[in-house]
Amino acid sequence: MHVYLDNNATTMVDPAVTEAMIPFFSEIYGNPNSLHRYGTASHPAITKAINQMYKAINASDNDDIIFTSCATESNNWVLKSVWVDKILNGDKNHIVTTEVEHPSVLSTCRFLEEQGVKVTYLPVNDQGIVEAHTLRSFITDKTALVSVMWANNETGMIFPIKEMGQICKERGVLFHTDAVQAVGKIPVDLQNVHVDFMSMSAHKFHGPKGIGALYIRNSEALTPLLHGGEHMGGRRSGTLNVPYIVGMGKAIELATQNIEEKMALIRAKRDRLEDALLAQLEDVFTVGSRENRTPNTILISIRGVEGEGMLWDLNNALIGASTGSACASEDLEANTVMLAIGADHELAHTGIRLSLSRFTTDAEVDYVIESFTKAVARLRAISSSYAKVQPTPGGKAAEC
Ligand SMILES: Cc1ncc(COP(=O)(O)O)c(CNc2co[nH]c2=O)c1O
Numbered sequence: 208m209h210v211y212l213d214n215n216a217t218t219m220v221d222p223a224v225t226e227a228m229i230p231f232f233s234e235i236y237g238n239p240n241s242l243h244r245y246g247t248a249s250h251p252a253i254t255k256a257i258n259q260m261y262k263a264i265n266a267s268d269n270d271d272i273i274f275t276s277c278a279t280e281s282n283n284w285v286l287k288s289v290w291v292d293k294i295l296n297g298d299k300n301h302i303v304t305t306e307v308e309h310p311s312v313l314s315t316c317r318f319l320e321e322q323g324v325k326v327t328y329l330p331v332n333d334q335g336i337v338e339a340h341t342l343r344s345f346i347t348d349k350t351a352l353v354s355v356m357w358a359n360n361e362t363g364m365i366f367p368i369k370e371m372g373q374i375c376k377e378r379g380v381l382f383h384t385d386a387v388q389a390v391g392k393i394p395v396d397l398q399n400v401h402v403d404f405m406s407m408s409a410h411k412f413h414g415p416k417g418i419g420a421l422y423i424r425n426s427e428a429l430t431p432l433l434h435g436g437e438h439m440g441g442r443r444s445g446t447l448n449v450p451y452i453v454g455m456g457k458a459i460e461l462a463t464q465n466i467e468e469k470m471a472l473i474r475a476k477r478d479r480l481e482d483a484l485l486a487q488l489e490d491v492f493t494v495g496s497r498e499n500r501t502p503n504t505i506l507i508s509i510r511g512v513e514g515e516g517m518l519w520d521l522n523n524a525l526i527g528a529s530t531g532s533a534c535a536s537e538d539l540e541a542n543t544v545m546l547a548i549g550a551d552h553e554l555a556h557t558g559i560r561l562s563l564s565r566f567t568t569d570a571e572v573d574y575v576i577e578s579f580t581k582a583v584a585r586l587r588a589i590s591s592s593y594a595k596v597q598p599t600p601g602g603k604a605a606e607c
Contacts, residue, residue: 209525210571214411215360215388215504215562216529220454221413227457228415231450239447240438249449256456260420263459264405265396271423273443274452278387279311281406281421282354284432284443285383286315289352291430293381294324299351301325305337305366306547308356312385316354325349334495335362335548339370346374352381357389357405361544361560363504364495365393372401381427387411387419391462392501393470403427407459409451413564414458418451469565474502476572477563481505483576488583490593494548494558503563508545508554511593512586517559520582526575529560553592 211219231252237245239253260272275281286302293299304316306328316326327345329337337355346353353375358365368384375382383404389395391412397405405422409415421443423429429442436444462469474497481493490510509517514530521528530542545555561575587593 208571208574210567210575211527212561212563212567212575213527213529214564215363215560217410217416218413218564219566220410220415221458221461223461224414224454224457228450228454231453235449239449240436249447252453253447253449256452259456259460263395263463264390264407264422265398266422267398269425270397271426271440271442273421273423273439274447274455275419275421275443276417276445276448277419278309278385278406278408279419280432281408281419282309282311282383282385283315284421285404285406285429286312286319286352286354288430288432289381289383290319290322290324292428293351297351299349301327301347301350303327303329303342303345303350303353305329305331305355307331307335307359307361307544308354309360309385309387312354312356329355331544331547333548334499335359335364335544336366336495336499339367339374342371342374346378346380350378350380352383354383354385357384357386357395358393358501359544360388361542361558362494362506362548363388363501363562365389365499365501368402369400375403376401388501391459391466392503394463394466397422397424404429409455409458412458412462415451415454418448418455420455470502473563473565473567476567476569477503477505480561480563480572480575481507484579487576487580491583494545505561506545507559507561508550508557509559509583510554510557511590512557512583514542514556514558516586517557517582520586521559521578524578524582526578529562530558 231249235248237248239246239249257272266272302316302324304312320326329341329345331337355366355371357368372382381403384402385406386395387406387408390407403424408419431442433444438444438447478497484507485491492508494506518528518530542555542558545558
């Protein structure tokens with residue numbers, strides 16, 4: 208049985224999305240900027256996709272939603288262009304973000320530090336999130352932007368974006384959220400949450416890879432990252448990727464339709480899997496409370512079992528998962544998020560991320576429970592470092 212449980216990395220394109228995209232590869236393929244019929248023929252589909260995007264996040268007509276090549280571009284665009292607009296050409300010099308952002312935010316912030324920008328990386332608590340109130344003491348009159356992810360890609364932990372957006376609004380500071388792991392997984396209602404910029408990525412909710420978007424509230428001015436061609440009203444140049452725009456619109460419509468019902472179905476499977484692993488294995492714990500986690504994600508730490516080794520054992524059982532930790536040459540890097548929440552270095556090497564989707568079946572969950580527990584037993588039997596630790600009083604290793 209093949210089981211794909213790495214949906215936080217990327218998802219399968221929903222067959223209905225593929226079907227919607229196909230006509231725009233070889234039937235309606237004109238350049239949308241062309242004035243002739245072959246170009247204008249794609250306009251209704253582009254308009255429909257844009258409307259699907261607006262509806263899915265409850266954006267208002269005054270807002271902009273600009274298609275990009277990916278969320279990495281969207282994140283780079285906001286950070287670098289706020290730097291140009293508010294720091295190079297303004298009186299600000301400071302950006303606030305968190306320690307556990309995606310590399311497309313963290314690496315861009317480190318680049319900006321090399322250009323002289325002051326960047327504050329907010330620490331996370333033992334749940335892996337930043338509490339909203341801590342933001343207040345780090346915002347200064349020189350702060351140009353606060354950038355905090357809506358949900359973390361490794362833990363699934365959901366950040367208090369509504370509260371943080373309110374603080375930024377009160378202080379007159381621009382607020383960006385990388386919502387890649389939230390859109391299509393949990394409700395995102397921008398009439399109810401104040402953000403100035405929001406990054407999205409289609410391949411996280413069963414759309415194609417290579418298309419993302421940036422939401423801009425009230426069409427806020429933002430220097431383009433890409434110039435030339437005046438596409439998207441001059442906000443982002445480059446010939447529109449019509450099939451992928453159509454795909455993103457269809458995917459976000461499907462992902463957000465009856466989202467509460469979809470969340471409940473995915474959460475039930477995730478919780479059954481998590482409960483079984485915690486019940487059947489000793490010296491394991493999962494990161495973060497389920498109540499404050501995206502419904503599809505488990506980050507489980509298995510004492511005495513190297514994450515990469517577990518990954519390959521699962522791979523041999525035809526199960527696709529991830530560790531979240533990057534391997535560098537023969538030295539494995541510890542999971543940075545687990546280090547950030549306070550796990551010791553040994554434990555931070557043992558994280559396995561399991562991320563389900565609406566296509567995950569009960570039979571697949573049963574197969575993963577059986578395969579996962581067998582793999583742990585096999586690897587612990589040959590582990591030189593695993594010494595059965597005394598279970599915490601009252602039984603299993605506590606949830607972190
Ligand atoms: C929070 C977050 N932001 C940005 C990105 C980048 O999006 P893209 O540029 O459209 O691909 C990712 C991809 N996250 C992951 C990619 O692989 N494993 C992951 O967790 C992400 O999880």
